Amino acid sequence: MTKADLIDLVASKADIPKQKAEEIVNGVFDDIVAALKNGDKVNISGFGTFSVSERKARTGRNPKTGESIQIASSRAAKFKAGKTLKDSLS
DSSP, X not given: OOHHXXXXXXXXXXXXXXXXXXXXXXXXXXHHHHHHHTTOOEEETTTEEEEEEEEXXXXXXXXXXXXXXXXXXXXXXXXXXXXXXXXXXO
């Protein structure tokens, strides 16, 4: 499912114009991203939890040359599926 598919689905289920559904979907995504940028967790009951994972700086290797390189520390989004979501996929 793509973002466009999700927008179409929201528009049809809520019986609202596609443009309004797009604003709603984008608003939800923007709010999730803003919360993660602040370091907050986003818990959607029955679906799952979005959080930020901190990756430490480390030394890696260039696979072509075998040369050692420094990999900078970074932050990445992480998702853990909730029990209801896991159970519905079984």
